Amino acid sequence: TFSERTFIAIKPDGVQRGLVGKVISRFEERGYKLVGLKALAPSKELAEKHYDDLKARPFFAGLVNYMTSGTPVIAMVWEGKDVIKQGRAMIGATNPLESAPGTIRGQYCISVGRNIIHGSDSFESAEKEIGLWFGKAGELVEWTPANVDWIQS
Ligand code: DAT
Numbered sequence: 326t327f328s329e330r331t332f333i334a335i336k337p338d339g340v341q342r343g344l345v346g347k348v349i350s351r352f353e354e355r356g357y358k359l360v361g362l363k364a365l366a367p368s369k370e371l372a373e374k375h376y377d378d379l380k381a382r383p384f385f386a387g388l389v390n391y392m393t394s395g396t397p398v399i400a401m402v403w404e405g406k407d408v409i410k411q412g413r414a415m416i417g418a419t420n421p422l423e424s425a426p427g428t429i430r431g432q433y434c435i436s437v438g439r440n441i442i443h444g445s446d447s448f449e450s451a452e453k454e455i456g457l458w459f460g461k462a463g464e465l466v467e468w469t470p471a472n473v474d475w476i477q478s
Pocket residue numbers: 379384388418419420437438440442443444446
């Protein structure tokens with residue numbers, strides 16, 4: 326729907342590699358609206374809650390260590406038509422070696438353990454992740470872009 330929101334995060338490798346602006350530009354240029362953004366070094370508790378559905382997987386400990394390296398994660402909420410599904414398509418497959426060229430992962434990375442970006446995979450996970458990373462009141466901003474009528478009708 327029009328006001329659908331998704332949680333997108335640039336992971337520590339994306340930040341270290343200077344890809345923050347490029348990722349933000351793709352969402353901005355597509356016509357999506359940024360309603361929340363912050364840099365934070367997530368706690369182990371936050372990383373574990375974020376990836377709760379993967380806790381039984383053999384790579385879970387490594388995944389949590391990577392996310393809690395001390396390098397910031399850039400946590401964002403993007404809003405707009407079909408943004409959850411479209412965001413996943415823009416990001417590309419989980420394994421960058423299977424991500425189509427031109428997707429974010431397909432353009433910028435080659436390793437599943439260093440795949441630079443996260444995006445919510447469903448409405449339910451978007452709700453959960455936005456609440457987890459932007460739980461405090463006032464962290465998300467409702468606003469109307471001046472170009473809104475030129476992006477959707
Ligand atoms: P996605 O990030 O595309 O939603 P996911 O939710 O299945 O993928 O997994 C979360 C992250 O865990 C993924 O971005 C990278 C890591 N991961 C997934 N599968 C992995 C594997 N087989 N080996 C190492 N890391 C993996």
